[in-house]
Amino acid sequence: MTTLSAGADATSESPGVRHVKRPTPLRESVYEALTEMIIDGTLERGRHLVEVELAGMLGVSRQPVREALQRLNNEGWVDLRPGFGAMVHVPAEDEVDQLLAARAALESESARLAARKPDKDAVARLKELCKVGANLQETGDIDGAVRTNGELHGLITQMSGNRFLVDFAGQVDRRVRWYYTPVAPVRGAASWREHTRLVKAISDGDEDKAAQIMREHTEHTRKAYHDLQAGTTPVEAPAPEKKVTRRRRTTD
Amino acid sequence: MTTLSAGADATSESPGVRHVKRPTPLRESVYEALTEMIIDGTLERGRHLVEVELAGMLGVSRQPVREALQRLNNEGWVDLRPGFGAMVHVPAEDEVDQLLAARAALESESARLAARKPDKDAVARLKELCKVGANLQETGDIDGAVRTNGELHGLITQMSGNRFLVDFAGQVDRRVRWYYTPVAPVRGAASWREHTRLVKAISDGDEDKAAQIMREHTEHTRKAYHDLQAGTTPVEAPAPEKKVTRRRRTTD
DNA sequence: ACTTGGTAGACTGTCTACCAAGTGCCATTC
DNA sequence: GAATGGCACTTGGTAGACAGTCTACCAAGT
Numbered sequence: 001m002t003t004l005s006a007g008a009d010a011t012s013e014s015p016g017v018r019h020v021k022r023p024t025p026l027r028e029s030v031y032e033a034l035t036e037m038i039i040d041g042t043l044e045r046g047r048h049l050v051e052v053e054l055a056g057m058l059g060v061s062r063q064p065v066r067e068a069l070q071r072l073n074n075e076g077w078v079d080l081r082p083g084f085g086a087m088v089h090v091p092a093e094d095e096v097d098q099l100l101a102a103r104a105a106l107e108s109e110s111a112r113l114a115a116r117k118p119d120k121d122a123v124a125r126l127k128e129l130c131k132v133g134a135n136l137q138e139t140g141d142i143d144g145a146v147r148t149n150g151e152l153h154g155l156i157t158q159m160s161g162n163r164f165l166v167d168f169a170g171q172v173d174r175r176v177r178w179y180y181t182p183v184a185p186v187r188g189a190a191s192w193r194e195h196t197r198l199v200k201a202i203s204d205g206d207e208d209k210a211a212q213i214m215r216e217h218t219e220h221t222r223k224a225y226h227d228l229q230a231g232t233t234p235v236e237a238p239a240p241e242k243k244v245t246r247r248r249r250t251t252d
Numbered sequence: 253m254t255t256l257s258a259g260a261d262a263t264s265e266s267p268g269v270r271h272v273k274r275p276t277p278l279r280e281s282v283y284e285a286l287t288e289m290i291i292d293g294t295l296e297r298g299r300h301l302v303e304v305e306l307a308g309m310l311g312v313s314r315q316p317v318r319e320a321l322q323r324l325n326n327e328g329w330v331d332l333r334p335g336f337g338a339m340v341h342v343p344a345e346d347e348v349d350q351l352l353a354a355r356a357a358l359e360s361e362s363a364r365l366a367a368r369k370p371d372k373d374a375v376a377r378l379k380e381l382c383k384v385g386a387n388l389q390e391t392g393d394i395d396g397a398v399r400t401n402g403e404l405h406g407l408i409t410q411m412s413g414n415r416f417l418v419d420f421a422g423q424v425d426r427r428v429r430w431y432y433t434p435v436a437p438v439r440g441a442a443s444w445r446e447h448t449r450l451v452k453a454i455s456d457g458d459e460d461k462a463a464q465i466m467r468e469h470t471e472h473t474r475k476a477y478h479d480l481q482a483g484t485t486p487v488e489a490p491a492p493e494k495k496v497t498r499r500r501r502t503t504d
Numbered sequence: 505a506c507t508t509g510g511t512a513g514a515c516t517g518t519c520t521a522c523c524a525a526g527t528g529c530c531a532t533t534c
Numbered sequence: 535g536a537a538t539g540g541c542a543c544t545t546g547g548t549a550g551a552c553a554g555t556c557t558a559c560c561a562a563g564t
Contacts, residue, residue: 023554025334025517027322050544061519063315066545070279070319071326082277083526083545102416105361113353164354168420275525278547302515313548318516335516335555 026060030068033058038077038088039178049078049086075171096179096225099172104218106169107153108211114159115202115210122159126152126199134192145188146181150174152195156202156214180225187224194220278312282320285310290329290340291430301330301338327423348431348477351424356470358421359405360463366411367454367462374411378404378451386444397440398433402426404447408454408466432477439476446472 034054037043055065073080080086114122133148150173157169194217201210286306289295307317325332332338366374385400402425409421446469453462 023334027517052544063518067319067322071322074323074326081527081545084528085544098414098416101361101365101414102420105357105417109353109357162350162353164350164424165357168354168358172416304515314516315547333556336557337515 026064027067027071030054030058030060030064031071034068034072035077035174039174039181043088045088045090047088049088051085076175091179093229096176097222099176099179100218100222100225103169103172103176104215106165106172107157107218108214110157110160110162110165110169111198111202111214112160112207112211113162113165114156115205115207117161118202118205119159122155123199123203126155126202129155130192130196130199133195137188137192142181142188145192146177149191149195150177156198159202180221183221183225183228187221190220191217278316279319279323282306282310282312282316283323286320286324287329287426290324291426291433295340297340297342299340301340303337328427343431348428349474351427351431352470352474352477355421355424355428356467358417358424359409359470360466362409362412362414362417362421363450363454363466364412364459364463365414365417366408367457367459369413370454370457371411374407375451375455378407378454381407382444382448382451385447389440389444394433394440397444398429401443401447402429408450411454432473439473442472443469 034043043049049069051062051065051069054069055062058065069078069080069086072078073086077089078086079089129148129152133145133152136144136148153173154166154170157166160166194213198210198213198217201213286295295301301321303314303317303321306321307314310317321330321332321338324330325338329341330338331341381400381404385397385404388396388400405425406418406422409418412418446465450462450465450469453465
């Protein structure tokens with residue numbers, strides 16, 4: 001998922017070209033490793049990330065780590081404080097709301113575009129994913145269900161044929177996955193019923209309906225998150241931390 | 253020089269904090285410099301950007317240049333080919349379409365949210381911007397009008413109160429500005445009339461209408477771009493000139 | 505004429521070492 | 535207990551080195 005770069009990728013080239021072994025730059029691997037460690041909690045929220053420490057941990061030098069950290073900062077996974085270092089981002093309470101609002105806009109548009117010209121093959125795979133996901137959910141494989149959920153949403157955005165939507169929605173989805181995993185068990189069953197209706201609408205080419213369902217779908221997710229939040233925890237005593245000067249993309 | 257980013261610092265913080273000297277990291281300055289050079293055509297599309305060359309040109313070492321280039325790559329301004337280097341991105345024909353489709357989704361949602369809780373102050377500034385922009389347009393100051401246009405759209409997304417929408421829309425807008433500047437003169441007048449209606453809807457708190465207008469607004473822009481494209485360009489440059497020094501500042 | 509092989513130059517990707525400046529923390533002091 | 539001063543740590547940036555790779559070009563072989 002390498003962002004908005006070139007269009008001339010291998011995806012839609014003439015069928016004969018199969019690029020063989022393109023060794024990934026180290027910074028890329030480091031980036032992947034770090035996001036994974038953040039998502040699975042190895043690197044807890046708020047933890048101070050020291051370049052040389054990570055470098056040692058991953059067996060590389062400072063340089064690739066720095067480059068990876070900067071990308072992580074740009075995408076909001078860590079907060080980079082000048083002269084001090086990176087800390088794993090601690091999400092604000094309203095952040096999930098905003099994230100899901102953004103997702104609603106992006107994916108509902110994607111669903112609309114996908115329904116506008118539904119590709120036979122892709123629709124088949126969507127149906128397959130629905131089935132698989134519902135099964136995983138039922139058997140209690142939450143991680144698998146969450147992953148399948150991501151694949152389904154990802155495929156729908158790809159069906160939109162809009163690389164910007166793909167990219168943005170991809171970023172958002174990954175973040176949502178991070179915050180959301182604990183919520184998934186509760187929400188799961190209903191979620192997959194909605195998915196099925198959504199796929200139906202796309203398959204039928206009913207773009208208004210598809211967009212509508214996707215919107216409600218995300219809205220339900222938001223609700224579920226709030227309910228869980230209200231019900232379970234006054235969690236995480238909000239320590240009176242100093243202001244975290246957030247440096248995303250644009251300079252402060 | 254970023255108009256958008258400046259807002260986050262002092263404007264909305266608690267009134268006592270005035271960061272006296274925040275020396276911007278070099279990579280940030282380099283990033284700004286390069287985007288500016290790309291937008292104004294100093295770095296032509298497709299040009300191979302050599303790290304050490306840029307470093308010399310800007311009077312810094314390779315590292316900040318690398319970091320800037322990587323960010324530019326992530327945001328789609330350049331394409332990074334492993335082992336070879338960066339080339340200024342050459343937009344595909346369908347790219348503007350996709351960009352504007354993404355903008356439609358992002359900004360129409362922003363307009364909706366802005367209208368949901370219209371801030372008195374912000375609305376006043378919107379009206380001001382409308383007036384200023386229309387004037388600039390009328391007096392033929394295209395660059396100024398385009399800039400003001402950006403500010404207006406930026407302010408609306410900020411009014412949404414959603415940092416992700418702000419961020420994504422900011423990226424998209426900047427890209428649009430790059431591709432779009434030559435179109436602006438044609439489209440200008442009507443565009444500013446639509447802006448006025450849009451601001452009215454936001455001010456009235458009519459969220460459906462605001463979202464609707466913003467959508468149509470972007471759609472009209474897309475149309476205008478296509479019309480211009482069809483009218484002016486016989487697609488492939490007939491003359492095989494290699495070095496086309498692009499002058500896009502004033503009317504060709 | 506077309507392929508093959510070789511050679512050379514240019515850049516990137518990564519590493520190491522180093523220094524200046526900024527930040528947080530802790531002990532000392534009032 | 536609060537202000538102060540100092541120290542250790544970390545980043546930000548620079549310089550230089552080196553291997554791997556990509557491009558171009560030239561020469562020889564078929």
